[in-house]
Amino acid sequence: MPKNRSRAGAHAALIALVFLMLPGGLLAQELPVTKVALFSSGVGYFEHRGSVKGDATVSLPFTTAEVDDALKSLVVWDLASSAGAAPSVSYPSLEGLDDALRGLRIDLTGNPKVADLLARLKGAELAVSTPEEVVGRIVSVEARATGKDGASRTSLVLLTATGVRTLALDELVSFRFTDSGIAGDFSRALGLILAARDADRRVLDLRLPGTTTRELALGYIVAAPVWKVSYRLDLSGDKPWFQGWAIVDNPSQSDWKDVTLTLVSGRPVSFVQNLYAPLRLARPVLPLAIAGTAEARTFESGLRGALAEELDYAADSYGPAPPPAPMAAPSASMAKRAEAPQKPKASPGLSASFVETATAKAAGDQFEFTIKRPVTLERRRSAMLPLVAGAMGAEKVSIWSPDSGSRNPMLGVRLSNSLGMKLPAGPITVFDGGIYAGDALIDFLAEKDKRLLVYGQDLSVTGDDSRASSQETLGVTVSKGVMVFSRRTTYTRTYEFRNASGTARRLVVEHPITGGAELMSPAAFDEKTAEVYRFTLALAAGAQAKLEVKERSPSQERISLSSLSPDSFLYYSASSEIPARVREALKKAMDLRRKSEDAKRALGDLTSRRSELSTEQGRIRQNLDAVGRDSSQGQAYLKRLMDSETELDSLASRIQEARKASADAQAGYDSYLANLSLD
Numbered sequence: 001m002p003k004n005r006s007r008a009g010a011h012a013a014l015i016a017l018v019f020l021m022l023p024g025g026l027l028a029q030e031l032p033v034t035k036v037a038l039f040s041s042g043v044g045y046f047e048h049r050g051s052v053k054g055d056a057t058v059s060l061p062f063t064t065a066e067v068d069d070a071l072k073s074l075v076v077w078d079l080a081s082s083a084g085a086a087p088s089v090s091y092p093s094l095e096g097l098d099d100a101l102r103g104l105r106i107d108l109t110g111n112p113k114v115a116d117l118l119a120r121l122k123g124a125e126l127a128v129s130t131p132e133e134v135v136g137r138i139v140s141v142e143a144r145a146t147g148k149d150g151a152s153r154t155s156l157v158l159l160t161a162t163g164v165r166t167l168a169l170d171e172l173v174s175f176r177f178t179d180s181g182i183a184g185d186f187s188r189a190l191g192l193i194l195a196a197r198d199a200d201r202r203v204l205d206l207r208l209p210g211t212t213t214r215e216l217a218l219g220y221i222v223a224a225p226v227w228k229v230s231y232r233l234d235l236s237g238d239k240p241w242f243q244g245w246a247i248v249d250n251p252s253q254s255d256w257k258d259v260t261l262t263l264v265s266g267r268p269v270s271f272v273q274n275l276y277a278p279l280r281l282a283r284p285v286l287p288l289a290i291a292g293t294a295e296a297r298t299f300e301s302g303l304r305g306a307l308a309e310e311l312d313y314a315a316d317s318y319g320p321a322p323p324p325a326p327m328a329a330p331s332a333s334m335a336k337r338a339e340a341p342q343k344p345k346a347s348p349g350l351s352a353s354f355v356e357t358a359t360a361k362a363a364g365d366q367f368e369f370t371i372k373r374p375v376t377l378e379r380r381r382s383a384m385l386p387l388v389a390g391a392m393g394a395e396k397v398s399i400w401s402p403d404s405g406s407r408n409p410m411l412g413v414r415l416s417n418s419l420g421m422k423l424p425a426g427p428i429t430v431f432d433g434g435i436y437a438g439d440a441l442i443d444f445l446a447e448k449d450k451r452l453l454v455y456g457q458d459l460s461v462t463g464d465d466s467r468a469s470s471q472e473t474l475g476v477t478v479s480k481g482v483m484v485f486s487r488r489t490t491y492t493r494t495y496e497f498r499n500a501s502g503t504a505r506r507l508v509v510e511h512p513i514t515g516g517a518e519l520m521s522p523a524a525f526d527e528k529t530a531e532v533y534r535f536t537l538a539l540a541a542g543a544q545a546k547l548e549v550k551e552r553s554p555s556q557e558r559i560s561l562s563s564l565s566p567d568s569f570l571y572y573s574a575s576s577e578i579p580a581r582v583r584e585a586l587k588k589a590m591d592l593r594r595k596s597e598d599a600k601r602a603l604g605d606l607t608s609r610r611s612e613l614s615t616e617q618g619r620i621r622q623n624l625d626a627v628g629r630d631s632s633q634g635q636a637y638l639k640r641l642m643d644s645e646t647e648l649d650s651l652a653s654r655i656q657e658a659r660k661a662s663a664d665a666q667a668g669y670d671s672y673l674a675n676l677s678l679d
Contacts, residue, residue, distance in 0.1 A: 030059050031216065033254050036375075037262040037368070040424060041270050043069070044224030046252065052078075053213040058206040061253040066222040067091070067202050067276040073221040078208050091204045092192060101192060104185040108193065115141045115154050115169060124182055126158065128175040130167060135178065136160035141169070201253070202276075223272075225249040227263050229387060229426035231442070233413065235396060236434055242392035242419065244426075246358070246369065249382040258374035263358070263387070265424040265444070266366025358387050367422040393418045397536075398458040401510045402495070407462045409497075409507060410454035411438065417445050430455040450527075452508065452534075460501035461539065468492045473577045474554075478561070478585065481673035483572070485557040491517060495547040497539055505539040509547055517551035561589060561673050569593070582678055589676070592669040599662035606655045613644050613651070620644070 035047035052058065062070050076087050101109045107120050118126070119141040127135045136158030143152040144166075154169045177183045208216065228247040233240060246263050250256055358369035369387055377383050393416030400409040413430070417423060423445040430437045438455030445451055474486045491514050499505055510532040519525065519533065527534035539545045564572070572578060573586040624637040 029056070030061075030254070031218070033252075033256050033259050035219075035260045035262070036256060037264055038224055038227040038248055039264045039268065039270075039366075040226055040266065041268055042223060042226050043221050043270050044252075045219060045221050046254075047217060047219040049215070049217045051213055052208060052210070052216045054210055056208045056210065056216075058208065058216070058218070060204040060206060060218075060220075062202050062204065062222065063253070064202055064276070067204070068272050068274060069222040070204060070220045071275040072273060073219075074204075075219050076206065076208075077217040078210065078214065087206060087208045089204050089206050092202060101189055104189050105182050106185045106189055108189045118156060118169075121177075121182070125178045126156075126175055127178055128156070128158070128167060129173040130171060131173050134158065134160060134165060134167065136165065139164060222252075225251060229424045230384075231423075231426055231428040233392070233394065233415075233428050233430045233440075235394065235413070235430065235432040235437070239391040240394035240413075242388070242390060242394075244386075244388040244423065246371075246385045246387040247382065248377070248385060250377045250379055252379060255379050256375060256377040258376055261371040261375040261385070263369045263371075264366050265368070265422060268366070358385075362422075369421075388419060388421065388423070390419050392416070395506065397452070397506045397508045398461055398539075399452060399454055399508045399510065400463050400495070400497070401532075402463075402465045402493075403512065406457070407464065409458045409461050409463060411456040411458045412452055412454040412508070413440075414450060414452055414508070415442070415445070416450045417447055420447055422446050428453060428455070458505070461497060461499050461505055461507070463495060463497045465493055465495045468494075476578050476582050478582060478676050478678040481561050481676060483559045483561055483582075485559070486554070487557065488552055488554045490520070491551045491553065493549050495549070496544065497537070497546075498544045499539045499541060502541050504541050507537040507539045507545070509535045509537055511535065511549050514551045514553060517553035520550040520552050521548065561586075561676070562670070566590070566593070585676055585678055589669070589672060592665070592672050596662070596665040596669045599658070599665040603655065603658040603662045606651055606658050610648065610651045610655065613648050617641060617644050617648075 029052070031048035031050040033046055034049040035045075037045040039045075048058075048060075060070070071089075074089065078087055101107065106117070108117070112120065118138055122138050122140065125135065125137050127133060139157040139159050141154060141156055144155050145152050156167045156169050156172070158165050158167065177186065206218065227249075230245050230247065232243040232245075234243075248261070248263070358371050362368075371385055375383070375385065395414045395416075397412050397414050398409040399412040404410075423442070425443045426441075428440040428442055430440055440453040440455040442451060442453050469489055469491050471487055471489045474488060476486070477484045493511065495509055495511075497507060508526070511534075512532055513528075513530075522535060525533040526536045533549070535547060535549070537545055537547050561569075569586060569590045573583050573590060575583070578586070620637050620641050624634055624641070627633045627637070629635075629638065
């Protein structure tokens with residue numbers, strides 16, 4: 001872009017020539033800004049209004065970043081245009097200067113001098129004044145010697161109706177191209193060069209065909225700094241006085257002179273779409289049809305039927321946009337001046353001053369403030385304008401938040417919006433006793449809504465809190481082998497405060513809500529948010545006060561009886577928190593479990609004995625092989641082997657019976673637990 005800027009400077013000498021060749025058409029005019037609406041979402045609506053005559057061109061300057069929004073939102077009301085003629089908008093392309101110049105019939109790239117420019121247009125018809133007018137086609141531009149000293153002059157060679165003529169270039173008074181196409185491109189090229197001087201400036205030319213003098217209005221939305229608000233709250237008088245100021249900026253390319261300024265609070269959906277930069281899509285290269293390949297195929301949308309009819313109907317129900325209503329004259333009504341309380345030697349409060357504020361009204365789900373008097377603000381300037389003023393419902397309180405980390409509550413105000421309008425979020429400077437008392441912040445405040453705000457620390461009041469909890473069992477039930485304990489936990493938090501000042505306090509205590517718990521005492525709260533209860537406590541001068549907050553939370557504990565150990569069974573069967581009939585059932589279950597375990601133990605003893613006999617038989621057989629069957633020792637081993645076989649046969653029968661007894665005992669225990677239900 002710097003390269004283009006330097007070339008634009010070099011081309012400046014050519015700009016004067018274009019005015020000699022213009023056919024006397026209308027120059028583009030700028031309509032003044034008459035209405036501005038700034039939104040808290042970071043956009044602004046700008047409306048221009050004025051009179052135009054005949055075929056008119058209106059120039060709208062923007063920065064490059066603003067063009068996308070302007071192309072997306074521009075609306076035009078030409079109230080008396082020619083029938084059938086529609087307005088159009090043209091604007092410089094986003095491509096570079098040299099690229100734009102190369103597309104024209106006249107070549108101004110490369111810093112050409114007038115001689116170079118004419119040489120590039122060989123064959124073009126030119127009308128020159130010497131001062132007599134000569135019309136001819138350009139043959140060449142060449143340097144010719146003028147004398148013996150070797151000096152030369154640049155001459156223009158033209159083919160005229162009477163033959164070839166040579167004219168000294170420095171003797172030409174003026175020249176013009178007779179070809180309207182070349183003359184038009186010459187004007188366009190100079191316009192592009194001029195526009196390139198400001199690389200970030202883009203001008204949209206709105207062309208309006210017409211034959212009469214008529215009123216024109218146009219509007220658009222572009223990004224704008226978020227308008228801000230700051231408040232003042234004076235607690236000195238009998239009635240607290242509230243005052244708000246709007247802080248606005250004019251970053252646009254136009255001065256605001258006597259504009260109607262509206263400030264809108266809300267959060268509409270707003271986005272930027274790339275409409276300015278040329279968009280080129282990659283296209284597939286398809287083989288020729290004669291090659292026998294399939295052709296490209298497209299499909300219609302499948303959205304039809306009842307839903308499509310509803311959409312069609314909805315689209316048809318919107319007619320053309322109506323022309324804008326005449327702008328209302330600024331209201332001459334003024335808010336009644338409130339009387340300041342009489343205090344000797346005290347600074348006057350805010351209510352003693354008069355400020356003409358904005359009118360406020362709902363705008364759909366948003367809220368708008370319109371400054372009553374027209375606003376004048378030069379480009380790249382900012383201003384602070386009166387927004388709201390009036391008596392506000394406010395009660396001085398001290399606010400205690402136990403988890404703040406401080407033993408002192410905060411000085412604050414319970415604010416009640418009695419102004420009949422929504423108030424945007426912003427800072428509040430608080431005055432009390434005629435002097436500065438502190439700063440506060442407030443979020444969006446709807447009409448008739450109440451809000452706490454804090455502006456300092458109350459060093460005269462100290463507070464402490466302590467916590468305790470207790471648990472009680474409400475009941476025990478058993479269902480299908482699951483024992484359920486129904487319990488409730490009571491959480492107690494005790495707050496104690498001391499007021500060392502000579503004035504009474506109204507103390508707002510913020511108690512954190514325990515999740516899943518029910519408030520038991522106090523019986524009611526003043527306010528409740530998603531996180532805290534608020535209680536108001538009177539704290540007399542030099543006195544102490546206490547607040548006890550109790551919350552109760554139910555809970556259940558589920559225990560599978562089949563997973564209990566014997567010790568746990570013994571504990572629960574003797575616990576006093578369990579009803580007697582449940583304890584009896586647990587004792588019976590414990591007896592059944594003991595029988596099952598005894599049966600398993602007996603089966604285990606028998607299987608262990610069988611294993612011992614099998615091991616002993618193996619050792620006897622090894623000894624028998626060593627001493628032989630016929631020896632006296634061998635006969636003894638044979639007898640022991642026969643005795644063990646007899647015992648193994650007996651064990652097999654007893655193990656079978658013990659296995660059945662163990663299974664029956666376990667089944668009886670499991671069946672008892674599965675069917676045990678006690679409410």
